Amino acid sequence: MEPTGTGAAVVADWTRLPEDILVTVFCQLEIPSLLRSGAVCASWHAAYRTFRRLRLPSPKQPPCLLYSCDAYGPDAAGLYCPSTGATYRIPVSCGGVGGFRNLTLIGSADGWVVAADEIGNLRLLNPLTGAQAELPPVSTMHHVEAPFDEDEGGLVAVLSCGPRTRAGDAAAACVVLLLHKPMCELSYARPGDERWTWVSPGAGTGLQWRNWYCDAAYNKDDGLFYVVRRDDSVHALDLTGPSPVARKVFHEREWSESLASRFLENVHGLCGIPFRYLVHTPSGELLHVWRFRDSVSSYDLSLDDQDDNDDDDDDDSGDSLQEESSPEDEDDDSCDPPDEELVTEDIQLYMTDFHGQKLEAMDSLDDHAMDSLDDHAMFIGYNAPLCLPTKDFPWIKPKLRLHHG
Secondary structure, eight states: OEEOTTSOEEOOOGGGSOHHHHHHHHTTSOHHHHHHHTTSOHHHHHHHHHHHHTTOOOOOOOOOEEEOOGGGOTTEEEEEETTTTEEEEEEOOOOSTTGGGGOEEEEEETTEEEEEOTTSOEEEEOTTTOOEEEOOOGGGSTTOOSSOOGGGOEEEEEESSOOOOSTTOOGGGOOEEEEETTTTEEEEEOTTOSSOEEOOOBTTTTBOSSOOEEEEEEETTTTEEEEEETTOOEEEEEOSSSSOEEEEEEOOOOOOHHHHHHHHTTOOGGGOSOEEEEEEOTTSOEEEEEEEEEEHHHHHHHHHTHHHHHTSOHHHHHHHHHHSOOTTOOOOSOOSOOSSOEEEEEEEEEEEETTTTEEEEGGGSOHHHHHTTTTEEEEESSSOOEEEEGGGOTTSOSSSEEEEO
Protein backbone atom coordinates (compact mmCIF):
# COMPACT_ATOMS: atom_id res chain seq x y z
CA MET A 1 0.00 0.00 0.00
CA GLU A 2 1.17 3.52 -0.79
CA PRO A 3 0.06 6.68 1.11
CA THR A 4 -1.61 9.48 -0.83
CA GLY A 5 -1.50 13.20 -0.22
CA THR A 6 -4.67 12.96 1.86
CA GLY A 7 -3.21 10.20 4.02
CA ALA A 8 -5.44 7.50 2.54
CA ALA A 9 -3.81 4.26 1.45
CA VAL A 10 -3.97 2.94 -2.10
CA VAL A 11 -4.38 -0.85 -2.27
CA ALA A 12 -2.29 -2.49 -4.99
CA ASP A 13 -4.36 -4.24 -7.64
CA TRP A 14 -2.56 -7.59 -8.04
CA THR A 15 -5.05 -8.64 -10.71
CA ARG A 16 -3.39 -6.18 -13.11
CA LEU A 17 0.10 -7.67 -12.92
CA PRO A 18 1.51 -8.25 -16.43
CA GLU A 19 1.16 -11.79 -17.68
CA ASP A 20 4.90 -12.24 -18.30
CA ILE A 21 5.64 -11.42 -14.64
CA LEU A 22 2.97 -13.84 -13.44
CA VAL A 23 4.29 -16.63 -15.67
CA THR A 24 7.82 -16.02 -14.35
CA VAL A 25 6.54 -16.29 -10.78
CA PHE A 26 4.54 -19.43 -11.61
CA CYS A 27 7.75 -21.14 -12.75
CA GLN A 28 9.07 -20.89 -9.17
CA LEU A 29 6.00 -22.17 -7.32
CA GLU A 30 5.37 -25.59 -5.87
CA ILE A 31 2.39 -27.45 -7.30
CA PRO A 32 -0.18 -26.56 -4.58
CA SER A 33 0.65 -22.84 -4.79
CA LEU A 34 0.63 -22.94 -8.58
CA LEU A 35 -2.82 -24.53 -8.75
CA ARG A 36 -4.22 -22.11 -6.19
CA SER A 37 -2.74 -19.14 -8.07
CA GLY A 38 -4.54 -20.18 -11.23
CA ALA A 39 -7.85 -19.81 -9.40
CA VAL A 40 -7.32 -16.29 -7.98
CA CYS A 41 -9.00 -14.32 -10.76
CA ALA A 42 -9.56 -14.29 -14.51
CA SER A 43 -6.23 -12.63 -15.36
CA TRP A 44 -4.22 -15.00 -13.16
CA HIS A 45 -6.07 -17.98 -14.64
CA ALA A 46 -5.17 -16.74 -18.14
CA ALA A 47 -1.51 -16.55 -17.06
CA TYR A 48 -1.76 -20.08 -15.66
CA ARG A 49 -3.13 -21.31 -18.99
CA THR A 50 -0.19 -19.62 -20.72
CA PHE A 51 2.18 -21.39 -18.32
CA ARG A 52 0.63 -24.73 -19.32
CA ARG A 53 0.64 -23.87 -23.03
CA LEU A 54 4.34 -22.94 -22.98
CA ARG A 55 5.22 -26.23 -21.19
CA LEU A 56 7.52 -24.32 -18.86
CA PRO A 57 9.62 -26.25 -16.32
CA SER A 58 9.02 -25.91 -12.60
CA PRO A 59 11.32 -26.40 -9.60
CA LYS A 60 11.88 -29.73 -7.88
CA GLN A 61 8.52 -30.57 -6.40
CA PRO A 62 7.43 -32.50 -3.30
CA PRO A 63 5.78 -35.85 -4.07
CA CYS A 64 2.09 -35.83 -4.96
CA LEU A 65 -0.41 -38.60 -5.60
CA LEU A 66 -1.90 -38.62 -9.10
CA TYR A 67 -5.03 -40.67 -9.70
CA SER A 68 -8.21 -40.91 -11.75
CA CYS A 69 -11.76 -41.29 -10.53
CA ASP A 70 -15.28 -41.35 -11.93
CA ALA A 71 -16.17 -38.10 -10.18
CA TYR A 72 -13.62 -36.12 -12.23
CA GLY A 73 -14.55 -37.65 -15.58
CA PRO A 74 -12.31 -39.13 -18.29
CA ASP A 75 -10.35 -35.96 -19.11
CA ALA A 76 -9.22 -34.90 -15.64
CA ALA A 77 -7.04 -36.26 -12.86
CA GLY A 78 -7.03 -35.91 -9.12
CA LEU A 79 -3.86 -34.57 -7.53
CA TYR A 80 -3.43 -35.07 -3.79
CA CYS A 81 -0.71 -32.98 -2.10
CA PRO A 82 0.44 -34.51 1.21
CA SER A 83 2.17 -31.26 2.14
CA THR A 84 -1.17 -29.43 2.39
CA GLY A 85 -3.71 -32.25 2.55
CA ALA A 86 -5.55 -30.67 -0.38
CA THR A 87 -6.87 -32.43 -3.49
CA TYR A 88 -7.07 -30.68 -6.86
CA ARG A 89 -8.81 -31.50 -10.11
CA ILE A 90 -6.53 -30.85 -13.09
CA PRO A 91 -7.50 -31.17 -16.77
CA VAL A 92 -5.54 -33.82 -18.67
CA SER A 93 -6.19 -34.07 -22.40
CA CYS A 94 -4.99 -37.47 -23.62
CA GLY A 95 -7.28 -38.45 -26.46
CA GLY A 96 -8.05 -42.09 -27.14
CA VAL A 97 -10.84 -44.19 -25.72
CA GLY A 98 -11.64 -43.27 -22.14
CA GLY A 99 -9.09 -40.44 -21.90
CA PHE A 100 -6.89 -40.27 -18.82
CA ARG A 101 -9.33 -42.51 -16.95
CA ASN A 102 -8.32 -45.41 -19.20
CA LEU A 103 -4.55 -44.97 -18.92
CA THR A 104 -2.33 -47.21 -16.80
CA LEU A 105 0.63 -45.44 -15.17
CA ILE A 106 3.79 -47.58 -14.93
CA GLY A 107 6.53 -45.07 -14.06
CA SER A 108 7.35 -41.45 -13.32
CA ALA A 109 10.20 -38.95 -12.98
CA ASP A 110 10.60 -35.17 -12.84
CA GLY A 111 6.85 -34.56 -13.00
CA TRP A 112 6.35 -36.85 -16.00
CA VAL A 113 4.52 -40.17 -16.03
CA VAL A 114 4.79 -43.14 -18.39
CA ALA A 115 1.26 -44.13 -19.36
CA ALA A 116 -0.04 -47.13 -21.30
CA ASP A 117 -3.21 -46.69 -23.37
CA GLU A 118 -5.96 -49.21 -24.08
CA ILE A 119 -3.85 -51.17 -26.62
CA GLY A 120 -0.64 -51.09 -24.60
CA ASN A 121 1.23 -48.29 -26.39
CA LEU A 122 3.22 -45.98 -24.14
CA ARG A 123 3.55 -42.23 -23.97
CA LEU A 124 5.14 -39.66 -21.71
CA LEU A 125 2.74 -37.20 -20.10
CA ASN A 126 3.21 -34.18 -17.86
CA PRO A 127 -0.15 -33.74 -16.10
CA LEU A 128 0.72 -30.29 -14.79
CA THR A 129 1.68 -28.66 -18.09
CA GLY A 130 -0.22 -30.95 -20.45
CA ALA A 131 2.94 -31.70 -22.47
CA GLN A 132 3.25 -35.12 -24.12
CA ALA A 133 5.99 -37.07 -25.88
CA GLU A 134 5.39 -40.17 -27.96
CA LEU A 135 7.28 -43.45 -27.55
CA PRO A 136 7.58 -46.21 -30.18
CA PRO A 137 4.65 -48.62 -30.58
CA VAL A 138 4.75 -51.64 -28.30
CA SER A 139 4.56 -53.85 -31.40
CA THR A 140 8.15 -52.84 -32.24
CA MET A 141 9.50 -54.59 -29.14
CA HIS A 142 11.48 -57.79 -29.43
CA HIS A 143 9.25 -60.87 -28.97
CA VAL A 144 6.07 -58.79 -29.45
CA GLU A 145 4.17 -59.22 -32.72
CA ALA A 146 0.69 -57.86 -31.95
CA PRO A 147 -0.13 -54.28 -30.87
CA PHE A 148 -1.12 -55.60 -27.48
CA ASP A 149 -0.57 -58.96 -25.82
CA GLU A 150 -1.56 -59.33 -22.20
CA ASP A 151 1.21 -61.89 -21.70
CA GLU A 152 3.87 -59.57 -23.07
CA GLY A 153 2.85 -56.20 -21.69
CA GLY A 154 5.12 -53.71 -19.99
CA LEU A 155 5.60 -53.93 -16.26
CA VAL A 156 7.90 -51.20 -15.00
CA ALA A 157 9.22 -48.07 -16.73
CA VAL A 158 12.18 -46.06 -15.40
CA LEU A 159 13.11 -42.64 -16.82
CA SER A 160 16.53 -41.02 -16.88
CA CYS A 161 14.81 -37.62 -16.77
CA GLY A 162 11.77 -35.82 -18.12
CA PRO A 163 11.85 -35.02 -21.84
CA ARG A 164 12.60 -31.45 -22.83
CA THR A 165 9.85 -30.19 -25.10
CA ARG A 166 10.76 -26.53 -25.55
CA ALA A 167 12.15 -25.29 -28.86
CA GLY A 168 15.86 -25.95 -29.20
CA ASP A 169 15.94 -28.69 -26.54
CA ALA A 170 16.68 -32.30 -27.38
CA ALA A 171 14.07 -34.79 -26.26
CA ALA A 172 16.67 -37.50 -26.91
CA ALA A 173 18.23 -36.71 -23.52
CA CYS A 174 15.36 -38.70 -21.99
CA VAL A 175 15.73 -42.50 -21.96
CA VAL A 176 12.91 -44.84 -20.92
CA LEU A 177 13.99 -48.29 -19.72
CA LEU A 178 11.19 -50.86 -19.71
CA LEU A 179 11.06 -54.15 -17.82
CA HIS A 180 8.63 -56.41 -19.67
CA LYS A 181 7.63 -59.98 -20.45
CA PRO A 182 8.53 -62.59 -21.42
CA MET A 183 11.01 -63.38 -18.64
CA CYS A 184 11.22 -59.79 -17.37
CA GLU A 185 13.45 -58.58 -20.18
CA LEU A 186 14.85 -55.09 -20.79
CA SER A 187 14.13 -52.71 -23.67
CA TYR A 188 14.69 -48.98 -23.99
CA ALA A 189 13.72 -46.07 -26.22
CA ARG A 190 13.90 -42.30 -26.47
CA PRO A 191 11.02 -40.02 -27.45
CA GLY A 192 10.89 -39.92 -31.23
CA ASP A 193 12.52 -43.33 -31.78
CA GLU A 194 10.85 -45.60 -34.32
CA ARG A 195 11.49 -48.83 -32.39
CA TRP A 196 12.25 -50.14 -28.93
CA THR A 197 15.81 -51.43 -28.57
CA TRP A 198 16.06 -54.81 -26.88
CA VAL A 199 18.94 -55.19 -24.40
CA SER A 200 19.92 -58.69 -25.47
CA PRO A 201 21.71 -60.92 -22.97
CA GLY A 202 25.09 -62.39 -23.81
CA ALA A 203 28.68 -61.36 -24.41
CA GLY A 204 27.68 -58.33 -26.46
CA THR A 205 26.05 -56.53 -23.54
CA GLY A 206 27.36 -58.34 -20.48
CA LEU A 207 23.88 -59.37 -19.30
CA GLN A 208 23.16 -62.91 -18.17
CA TRP A 209 21.05 -65.06 -20.46
CA ARG A 210 18.46 -65.74 -17.81
CA ASN A 211 16.88 -62.37 -17.27
CA TRP A 212 14.31 -62.13 -14.46
CA TYR A 213 14.93 -58.47 -13.73
CA CYS A 214 12.54 -57.14 -11.10
CA ASP A 215 13.34 -53.45 -10.79
CA ALA A 216 15.58 -50.68 -12.05
CA ALA A 217 16.78 -47.31 -10.81
CA TYR A 218 18.53 -44.46 -12.59
CA ASN A 219 21.50 -42.73 -10.96
CA LYS A 220 21.83 -39.13 -12.12
CA ASP A 221 25.32 -38.88 -10.62
CA ASP A 222 26.90 -41.40 -13.02
CA GLY A 223 24.23 -41.54 -15.76
CA LEU A 224 23.72 -45.31 -15.40
CA PHE A 225 20.68 -47.50 -14.91
CA TYR A 226 20.95 -50.15 -12.20
CA VAL A 227 18.88 -53.32 -12.61
CA VAL A 228 18.34 -56.03 -10.00
CA ARG A 229 17.59 -59.69 -10.73
CA ARG A 230 15.64 -62.14 -8.62
CA ASP A 231 18.89 -63.47 -7.14
CA ASP A 232 19.66 -59.87 -6.02
CA SER A 233 22.60 -59.48 -8.40
CA VAL A 234 22.86 -55.95 -9.81
CA HIS A 235 24.05 -54.80 -13.24
CA ALA A 236 24.97 -51.23 -14.18
CA LEU A 237 23.59 -50.43 -17.63
CA ASP A 238 25.05 -47.72 -19.88
CA LEU A 239 22.59 -46.63 -22.59
CA THR A 240 24.41 -43.50 -23.75
CA GLY A 241 26.36 -45.12 -26.59
CA PRO A 242 25.28 -46.69 -29.88
CA SER A 243 24.84 -50.07 -28.16
CA PRO A 244 23.91 -50.92 -24.56
CA VAL A 245 26.74 -52.01 -22.27
CA ALA A 246 26.26 -53.74 -18.92
CA ARG A 247 28.60 -54.82 -16.15
CA LYS A 248 27.84 -56.77 -13.01
CA VAL A 249 28.50 -54.60 -9.95
CA PHE A 250 26.93 -56.82 -7.29
CA HIS A 251 27.07 -60.60 -7.46
CA GLU A 252 24.44 -63.15 -6.56
CA ARG A 253 23.79 -63.16 -2.86
CA GLU A 254 24.86 -66.18 -0.89
CA TRP A 255 22.01 -67.26 1.36
CA SER A 256 23.40 -67.48 4.86
CA GLU A 257 21.42 -69.53 7.39
CA SER A 258 20.35 -66.40 9.27
CA LEU A 259 19.28 -64.53 6.12
CA ALA A 260 17.37 -67.53 4.76
CA SER A 261 15.62 -67.93 8.11
CA ARG A 262 14.67 -64.27 8.12
CA PHE A 263 13.38 -64.62 4.56
CA LEU A 264 11.23 -67.66 5.31
CA GLU A 265 9.69 -65.99 8.34
CA ASN A 266 8.02 -63.58 5.90
CA VAL A 267 6.81 -66.13 3.35
CA HIS A 268 3.02 -65.86 3.03
CA GLY A 269 1.05 -67.86 0.47
CA LEU A 270 1.01 -66.50 -3.08
CA CYS A 271 3.17 -63.51 -2.22
CA GLY A 272 5.93 -65.34 -0.34
CA ILE A 273 8.64 -64.03 -2.66
CA PRO A 274 9.20 -60.34 -1.91
CA PHE A 275 8.74 -57.58 -4.45
CA ARG A 276 12.21 -56.13 -4.87
CA TYR A 277 12.95 -52.44 -5.41
CA LEU A 278 16.15 -50.48 -5.94
CA VAL A 279 16.41 -46.91 -4.72
CA HIS A 280 19.30 -44.45 -4.58
CA THR A 281 19.56 -42.19 -1.56
CA PRO A 282 20.47 -38.52 -2.12
CA SER A 283 23.95 -39.29 -0.75
CA GLY A 284 24.51 -42.03 -3.33
CA GLU A 285 23.90 -45.29 -1.43
CA LEU A 286 21.96 -48.03 -3.21
CA LEU A 287 19.22 -49.62 -1.10
CA HIS A 288 17.50 -52.94 -1.71
CA VAL A 289 13.88 -52.84 -0.56
CA TRP A 290 12.03 -56.11 0.01
CA ARG A 291 8.26 -55.75 0.25
CA PHE A 292 6.29 -58.77 1.42
CA ARG A 293 2.64 -58.67 0.38
CA ASP A 294 -0.29 -61.02 0.45
CA SER A 295 -3.78 -60.93 -0.98
CA VAL A 296 -6.42 -59.33 1.20
CA SER A 297 -8.50 -62.52 1.10
CA SER A 298 -5.55 -64.66 2.24
CA TYR A 299 -4.66 -62.14 4.91
CA ASP A 300 -8.21 -62.17 6.30
CA LEU A 301 -8.33 -65.96 6.25
CA SER A 302 -5.02 -66.20 8.08
CA LEU A 303 -6.41 -64.01 10.85
CA ASP A 304 -9.60 -66.07 11.08
CA ASP A 305 -7.65 -69.32 11.25
CA GLN A 306 -4.94 -68.11 13.61
CA ASP A 307 -6.38 -69.94 16.62
CA ASP A 308 -6.68 -73.17 14.62
CA ASN A 309 -3.11 -72.88 13.39
CA ASP A 310 -1.83 -72.48 16.93
CA ASP A 311 -2.99 -76.06 17.59
CA ASP A 312 -1.03 -77.55 14.67
CA ASP A 313 1.81 -79.95 15.40
CA ASP A 314 5.37 -78.73 15.10
CA ASP A 315 6.06 -81.42 12.50
CA ASP A 316 3.29 -80.09 10.27
CA SER A 317 4.75 -76.60 10.54
CA GLY A 318 8.12 -77.90 9.46
CA ASP A 319 6.62 -79.71 6.48
CA SER A 320 4.93 -76.49 5.42
CA LEU A 321 8.21 -74.61 5.42
CA GLN A 322 9.92 -77.31 3.39
CA GLU A 323 7.26 -77.08 0.71
CA GLU A 324 7.85 -73.36 0.13
CA SER A 325 9.83 -72.47 -2.99
CA SER A 326 13.37 -71.40 -2.27
CA PRO A 327 14.45 -67.85 -3.17
CA GLU A 328 16.53 -69.20 -6.05
CA ASP A 329 13.88 -71.51 -7.54
CA GLU A 330 11.55 -68.90 -9.01
CA ASP A 331 11.00 -70.35 -12.45
CA ASP A 332 7.45 -69.35 -13.25
CA ASP A 333 6.82 -67.13 -16.26
CA SER A 334 5.09 -64.41 -14.30
CA CYS A 335 6.76 -61.22 -13.15
CA ASP A 336 3.46 -59.58 -12.28
CA PRO A 337 1.87 -59.31 -8.86
CA PRO A 338 -1.46 -61.13 -8.65
CA ASP A 339 -4.45 -59.28 -10.13
CA GLU A 340 -6.08 -58.78 -6.75
CA GLU A 341 -5.90 -56.37 -3.86
CA LEU A 342 -2.74 -56.84 -1.81
CA VAL A 343 -1.79 -55.87 1.71
CA THR A 344 1.79 -55.09 2.76
CA GLU A 345 2.84 -57.34 5.63
CA ASP A 346 6.50 -56.41 6.01
CA ILE A 347 9.17 -54.19 4.44
CA GLN A 348 12.88 -54.88 4.85
CA LEU A 349 15.70 -52.52 3.88
CA TYR A 350 19.24 -53.51 2.96
CA MET A 351 22.26 -51.34 2.24
CA THR A 352 24.41 -52.49 -0.67
CA ASP A 353 28.05 -53.06 0.30
CA PHE A 354 29.72 -53.10 -3.12
CA HIS A 355 33.22 -53.54 -1.65
CA GLY A 356 32.27 -56.50 0.53
CA GLN A 357 29.69 -57.77 -1.98
CA LYS A 358 27.00 -58.22 0.65
CA LEU A 359 23.67 -56.80 1.78
CA GLU A 360 23.57 -55.19 5.22
CA ALA A 361 20.20 -55.19 6.97
CA MET A 362 19.34 -51.64 7.99
CA ASP A 363 18.53 -52.67 11.56
CA SER A 364 22.02 -54.16 11.91
CA LEU A 365 23.98 -51.12 10.68
CA ASP A 366 26.07 -49.07 13.07
CA ASP A 367 24.93 -45.67 14.32
CA HIS A 368 27.12 -43.76 11.85
CA ALA A 369 25.58 -45.52 8.84
CA MET A 370 22.06 -45.01 10.16
CA ASP A 371 22.71 -41.33 10.93
CA SER A 372 23.26 -40.70 7.21
CA LEU A 373 19.66 -41.80 6.54
CA ASP A 374 17.93 -40.42 9.62
CA ASP A 375 16.78 -37.27 7.83
CA HIS A 376 15.22 -39.09 4.88
CA ALA A 377 11.82 -40.46 3.97
CA MET A 378 11.05 -43.19 1.45
CA PHE A 379 7.91 -43.47 -0.66
CA ILE A 380 6.96 -46.83 -2.18
CA GLY A 381 4.00 -47.01 -4.52
CA TYR A 382 3.10 -48.36 -7.95
CA ASN A 383 6.01 -46.61 -9.66
CA ALA A 384 9.67 -46.04 -8.82
CA PRO A 385 10.47 -45.59 -5.10
CA LEU A 386 11.61 -42.18 -3.87
CA CYS A 387 14.08 -41.37 -1.12
CA LEU A 388 13.94 -37.70 -0.16
CA PRO A 389 15.84 -35.54 2.33
CA THR A 390 13.33 -34.21 4.83
CA LYS A 391 15.21 -30.92 5.16
CA ASP A 392 13.90 -29.99 1.70
CA PHE A 393 10.33 -30.83 2.67
CA PRO A 394 9.59 -29.69 6.24
CA TRP A 395 6.16 -31.35 6.31
CA ILE A 396 7.80 -34.82 6.15
CA LYS A 397 8.84 -36.11 9.57
CA PRO A 398 12.55 -36.99 10.02
CA LYS A 399 14.08 -40.45 10.49
CA LEU A 400 13.88 -43.00 7.67
CA ARG A 401 10.12 -43.34 7.50
CA LEU A 402 8.34 -45.48 4.93
CA HIS A 403 5.24 -44.29 3.12
CA HIS A 404 3.72 -47.01 0.96
CA GLY A 405 0.60 -47.50 -1.09
